[in-house]
Amino acid sequence: MTDLRYAAFAQEACGVSPVYEGLARAVAGDAELLALIDGLPEAKRQPNLLFGTVRLLGGPVESWAGFRAFVVERWNAVAREMRARITQTNEAGRCALLLPVLASLPQPLALLEVGASAGLCLYPDRYSYRYGPHALGDGVPVLHCESDLLPSRRPEVVWRAGIDLNPLDVRSAADLAWLDALIWPEHEHRRTRLRQAAAVVAADPPLLVRGDLVEALPSLAARAPAGATLVVFHTSVLYLVPPEPRAAFVSLVRSLPGHWISNEAPDVLTPGAAGPPPGYHNMLALDGRPLAWTRGHGQGMRRV
Secondary structure, X not given: OHHHHHHHXXXXXXXXXXXXXXXXXXXXXXXXXXXXHHOOOHHHOOXXXXXXXXXXXOOOOOOHHHHHHHHHHOHHHHHHHHHHOOOOOOOHHHHHHHHHHHHHOOOOEXXXXXXXXXXXXXXXXXXXXXXXXXXXXXXXXXXXXXXXXXXOOOOOEEEEEEEEOOOOOOOOHHHHHHHHHOOOOOOHHHHHHHHHHHHHHHHOOOEEEEOOHHHHHHHHHOOOOOOOEEEEEEEOOHHHOOHHHHHHHHHHHHHOOOEEEEEEOHHHHOOOOOOOOOOOOEEEEEOOEEEEEEOOXXXXXXEO
């Protein structure tokens, strides 16, 4: 199974990150590395977690030989970090996927993100956007997205909060370093965007609660202000959650007032669902109704 997971990741990275595509394919065919990885809990075997950990520890990722030697020779340190951490990619660019849906809902909004990491996706009203020639807002970061769904405005957000097993704080150099390590090697534009978005968040930090997505959601949702539309959302999070608590979360979020926006691989919420078209990875849905296919870091989407 681990070899298939890394092979699938290589396919996802194809055309997006040649470095990670090559590493993932090589890991998928390396019995010794697979045996080491399989010694970790199933949830800790993810390619992003391994590659991000190696980068955080200062290891090489551009060279397969260098990467492999680093992992084998320093496996105890690598495994220790992987056990202690979770994949927390906090890509502000995904706000460009959420924006057309958020703009269509009754305003103002109370945003509640599940799997919020450092909360960078809780600020869709503060960022600027370019959908081809269609522009919204000024200042930085500017989020570029190829899309046939175009928002007419930025939303009005009066409350923002998030849940995470390990909330990160962009004002912490260590937390920011982990967010940086999770960005794919060639994506310097995303590193710039991370720091620009982090500055926005640091100036007005959100309410972030440490907890389980099912246990913490009801009480946090109840804190949303009256008169605002509650929007619970998540992007590339539920694939990390085992099936039973995932089903419990879906049942819970459907029972709450307001709306639910999901952006997940199609088979995460609908087992056996057909995969996305080439170049796309996730399905954007409102209250369980599919709206668009989306790319992993917010760079594109198209109507279903």
